[in-house]
Amino acid sequence: MIAIRRVFAAFALLVSGPALCLDAPTGAQRQTSPEFARRSYGQNYADIALALCVAQAYASEPRANHDANATAGGIDQRSNFPEAGHEAIASLITRYLARDYPSVQGPGTRLDLMKCLDLYHSEELAAQVRRFVPTPSRSYERDHPSAKP
Secondary structure, X not given: OHHHHHHHHHHHHHHHHHHHHOOOOOHHHOOOOOOOOOOEHHHHHHHHHHHHHHHHHOOXXXXXXXXXXXXXXXXXXXXXXXXXXXXXXXXXXXXXHOXXXXXXXXXXXXXXXXHHHHHHOOHHHHHHHHHHOOOOOOEHHHHOOOOOO
């Protein structure tokens, strides 16, 4: 067992060692704005769904709920899909969070994040993108080259 730990430790050092030598970003190198403007409207629709699912799943956790709702709202301000898309997302979230996933951690573990991830990767969400996002492959940055997110 000790030999396996040493091999794992050596591997971890090998993988992370070069990263430890890199300079941390400073000044102009530091990322100062969200990257959602570069992503496609279709991807942003899915990102909004994930953020809103997390917000609803963790409604009893004020900081997580607020951050997830603010994230969804920020992306939504630069989106181009109708109100019906928001309603469809809300319905899908309700259905996914109502699922009853068994957990090896016991019956008190709800696995809400797993449900949100399943929603994010679902065919139902992909179908919503096709239905509600008029230009899913375009992006805010492409449509508004001089705008800042």
